[in-house]
Amino acid sequence: MCYNVAYLTKRKQKYAEHHGETDADVERLGKQLEAITEKHYNASGFIYPNLLVVTNKRPDDFQMLTWGMVPFFMRDVAHPKELKWNTLNCVGEKMFETKSYKNPAEKRRCLICLDGFYEPHHYKGVSYPFFIRHKNDDPMWVAGLWDDNGHIQTVSLVTVEASPLLGRIHNDKKRMPLILPHEMRRDWLSELESPADKDALRELIQPYDDELLTTYSVPPIRSNKKLGREAAGDTPEALEEYHYDALPEEYYREVIGA
DNA sequence: CCAGACGTTGTT
DNA sequence: GTCTGG
DNA sequence: CCAGACGTTGTT
DNA sequence: GTCTGG
Numbered sequence A: 001m002c003y004n005v006a007y008l009t010k011r012k013q014k015y016a017e018h019h020g021e022t023d024a025d026v027e028r029l030g031k032q033l034e035a036i037t038e039k040h041y042n043a044s045g046f047i048y049p050n051l052l053v054v055t056n057k058r059p060d061d062f063q064m065l066t067w068g069m070v071p072f073f074m075r076d077v078a079h080p081k082e083l084k085w086n087t088l089n090c091v092g093e094k095m096f097e098t099k100s101y102k103n104p105a106e107k108r109r110c111l112i113c114l115d116g117f118y119e120p121h122h123y124k125g126v127s128y129p130f131f132i133r134h135k136n137d138d139p140m141w142v143a144g145l146w147d148d149n150g151h152i153q154t155v156s157l158v159t160v161e162a163s164p165l166l167g168r169i170h171n172d173k174k175r176m177p178l179i180l181p182h183e184m185r186r187d188w189l190s191e192l193e194s195p196a197d198k199d200a201l202r203e204l205i206q207p208y209d210d211e212l213l214t215t216y217s218v219p220p221i222r223s224n225k226k227l228g229r230e231a232a233g234d235t236p237e238a239l240e241e242y243h244y245d246a247l248p249e250e251y252y253r254e255v256i257g258a
Numbered sequence B, D: 001c002c003a004g005a006c007g008t009t010g011t012t
Numbered sequence C, E: 001g002t003c004t005g006g
Helices: A013-019 A023-034 A102-107 A164-169 A195-203 A249-256
Strands: A004-007 A040-044 A050-055 A063-067 A089-091 A109-114 A116-123 A126-134 A140-148 A153-161 A175-177 A213-217
Touching: A004 A050, A004 A109, A004 A126, A013 A023, A050 A140, A050 A153, A102 A109, A102 A140, A109 A153, A116 A140, A116 A164, A126 A164, A140 A175, A164 A213, A164 A249, A213 A249
Parallel strands: A063 A153, A089 A153
Antiparallel strands: A004 A040, A004 A116, A050 A063, A050 A109, A109 A140, A116 A126, A126 A213, A140 A153, A153 A175
């Protein structure tokens, strides 16, 4: 889906430590995070939550932007829910060519800071939610595009072709968020000054290294009779591994590759 | 030319 | 604001 | 969340 | 009234 995410559910300071270059940076970023009270165990994009981001305009600050990008030219739209089309995700491979994203792709990129994200796995006509995070629980730096139409600052999450592991999990659409390797995250925010810069940026649009990820099935976020389990909602339970008897043990191993 | 779109992939 | 489709 | 739909699907 | 889809 790339429509459900978790952030700030664990030690806030980790985000500051990962992004700050100096001790002073880390301290300042840490203070910014302390001021942020919003966090989500499982937020659906369709409620248009705020996301924790670092933009190219302010690469050394955390900010909260509304999920669902409202293009700058939609001057009379006050909120993404008023848009007539879906801007929660942006297909990374096409971002320079699409009308709504081309401008943000060139000038307004950002990092979305996550603990992890959810993808649906389809088995015998039923959809099972899986959570994906770093094996070592590091924060995830996901590519985003942002915009400002004079009323609201908004963000779209960039997606890319799925890696082998994510393709087995998200087995109908085979897409995943564009997760940036930690050492590449600031490259996503760099200014484009030449065609070569644009090519370099395009090079970042790759599936992530599966070796760094772990994934497991979790309870449904909303009630769903087919899954035979109470909904977890946006609570700590949403992140906890939950085994579905309908999915054979052997099948789990094949999918997850464990 | 001009009206209309502008986007992506979930679930209950 | 800019592209697409009729 | 909230606007919009709310339905079915023949052949020898 | 309740489900679906964005």
